[in-house]
Amino acid sequence: MSKIAEQYKDKLPEGLFNELLTEGKKKKLTDKQLKKAFEKLYEKYQYAAIQPGEAIGIITAESFGEPSTQMTLRTFHFAGVAEMNVTLGLPRLIEIFDARKAPSTPSMQIYLNKPYNKDEKHLEKIIGKIKGVKLGDVLAEISINILRTQVEFRPNKKRMRELGINEDDILKGLKDFAKVADITQKDSSFIVKPKNQEAGLPVVFSLKEKVKDLRVKGIKGIHEVLPKKEGKEIVLLSSGTNLAEVIILPEVDKDRTVSNDLFEVGRVLGIEAARQVIMGEASHVIKEQGLPIDHRHIMLISDLMTSSGVIKGVTRSGITSEKESVLARASFETPIKHLINASLQGEIDYLNSVVENVMLNQPVPVGTGLPGLVTKMGKDGDKK
Amino acid sequence: MAKKIIIPQVDVSSHRLVPKHIRLTDDEKKVVLDKYNIALSQLPRISRADPALFEMEINPGDIIKIIRPSVARGEVDYFRVVI
Numbered sequence: 126m127s128k129i130a131e132q133y134k135d136k137l138p139e140g141l142f143n144e145l146l147t148e149g150k151k152k153k154l155t156d157k158q159l160k161k162a163f164e165k166l167y168e169k170y171q172y173a174a175i176q177p178g179e180a181i182g183i184i185t186a187e188s189f190g191e192p193s194t195q196m197t198l199r200t201f202h203f204a205g206v207a208e209m210n211v212t213l214g215l216p217r218l219i220e221i222f223d224a225r226k227a228p229s230t231p232s233m234q235i236y237l238n239k240p241y242n243k244d245e246k247h248l249e250k251i252i253g254k255i256k257g258v259k260l261g262d263v264l265a266e267i268s269i270n271i272l273r274t275q276v277e278f279r280p281n282k283k284r285m286r287e288l289g290i291n292e293d294d295i296l297k298g299l300k301d302f303a304k305v306a307d308i309t310q311k312d313s314s315f316i317v318k319p320k321n322q323e324a325g326l327p328v329v330f331s332l333k334e335k336v337k338d339l340r341v342k343g344i345k346g347i348h349e350v351l352p353k354k355e356g357k358e359i360v361l362l363s364s365g366t367n368l369a370e371v372i373i374l375p376e377v378d379k380d381r382t383v384s385n386d387l388f389e390v391g392r393v394l395g396i397e398a399a400r401q402v403i404m405g406e407a408s409h410v411i412k413e414q415g416l417p418i419d420h421r422h423i424m425l426i427s428d429l430m431t432s433s434g435v436i437k438g439v440t441r442s443g444i445t446s447e448k449e450s451v452l453a454r455a456s457f458e459t460p461i462k463h464l465i466n467a468s469l470q471g472e473i474d475y476l477n478s479v480v481e482n483v484m485l486n487q488p489v490p491v492g493t494g495l496p497g498l499v500t501k502m503g504k505d506g507d508k509k
Numbered sequence: 510m511a512k513k514i515i516i517p518q519v520d521v522s523s524h525r526l527v528p529k530h531i532r533l534t535d536d537e538k539k540v541v542l543d544k545y546n547i548a549l550s551q552l553p554r555i556s557r558a559d560p561a562l563f564e565m566e567i568n569p570g571d572i573i574k575i576i577r578p579s580v581a582r583g584e585v586d587y588f589r590v591v592i
Contacts, residue, residue, distance in 0.1 A: 138582040138583070139582055139583030139584065140579075140580075140582050140583050143583070372519070372521075373519060379519070379521075379523075379524065380523045380524050380525055381524075381525055383526060390526070392560070393521065393560060394521050394524055394526055394527055394560055394561065395521065395527060395555075395559045395560045395561030395562070396555055396556070396559055396561070396589075397526075397527060397528050397530070397555075397561055397575055397577070398521075398524065398526035398527050398561070401526045402526065420580055428553070431553075432553040432554070433553070433554055434553075434554035434555050434556045434559070434589070434592055435556065
């Protein structure tokens with residue numbers, strides 16, 4: 126690295142610095158030219174830097190507010206595949222920033238480990254493991270015994286082996302019927318007998334249909350799994366999330382699999398990962414609508430939402446409730462509640478922030494209103 | 510039906526969404542607090558039970574340095590205090 130570059134290493138951000146250095150090498154700049162380029166870049170960088178006292182929160186609010194007026198209101202978009210709805214547009218943005226406990230269309234992107242992500246022959250087994258297998262799909266035969274008013278069925282051993290389930294899994298799944306029916310296993314066939322024997326055939330018939338529809342194995346909370354080609358590898362998209370149980374599967378790449386449920390990611394991967402998901406989801410929605418805004422705005426919001434160690438939404442029970450000033454809290458929502466509580470507790474408002482000073486018609490501590498005057502008094506107050 | 514909360518006891522530090530978490534020593538702690546001229550309570554927080562701190566020896570009051578990847582700046586240090 127040349128001496129000129131060394132000078133600017135600490136002054137410029139790493140990304141900009143490296144970009145200029147590589148570009149300079151490519152264009153074969155002389156030392157003099159490189160120096161000039163660095164000088165110019167540093168000057169531009171200084172202009173672009175935010176000044177102390179700039180009201181960045183308001184700029185962020187404007188940046189989000191303007192494009193959101195142009196977003197399509199209720200869009201349910203197909204994410205490439207049919208049957209897979211993903212909420213996008215304004216509803217999703219509101220969902221993210223309000224930090225709703227459950228997204229309206231929870232979904233996961235499940236990446237697979239090496240041998241499984243290229244070959245389609247493993248897919249059925251893995252999907253079966255995640256989504257579960259309908260008992261009807263593995264049966265060799267199912268029948269109603271009219272004399273004994275019971276359902277009898279026999280699973281297909283070969284099919285079961287292919288999908289990686291065993292008889293214990295079926296018994297476990299059949300426990301759902303334990304309240305209404307007796308379950309017995311005889312050799313390789315199962316018998317489900319309704320407890321209410323007087324009910325007659327219709328009950329037995331509906332029981333048979335329920336048995337066929339029973340999900341064996343599979344992970345709770347996941348309703349649908351669809352494979353999707355992403356470049357050369359196969360990625361599974363799921364509707365419904367259960368990150369904790371999916372990432373411990375041996376076939377699943379636990380380092381790349383993600384969910385769009387903020388709270389779940391926070392629980393499973395930690396608060397920093399949740400911040401990343403907030404940023405990713407928000408910028409995805411905004412970009413998808415063709416209205417990109419600077420990522421620093423999204424960073425500011427997601428930092429605020431996660432600064433307390435848990436995810437808090439931009440609502441009156443979320444980050445607004447953390448404001449120190451009573452008047453600032455009261456100015457957002459439910460003012461009377463806040464004022465009554467504050468007076469009951471004897472809270473003091475030090476008028477340190479913006480909103481309360483606007484209310485009291487005083488200069489706000491923003492921009493040129495931020496610095497105060499400090500003067501050094503001599504001893505005993507005499508002037509020097 | 511309430512969703513049952515299962516937290517897997519697995520190491521998630523290699524996940525692509527989880528940046529590197531490093532516990533600071535007492536000396537480093539002082540340097541950070543002096544640099545930003547703030548008290549410990551003014552730092553952003555992180556829960557002691559946070560999965561990213563899996564199997565790390567931490568106590569409330571420790572500062573965790575988080576090395577975040579950044580679009581514009583390559584890598585950025587961020588600090589959180591353990592609660």
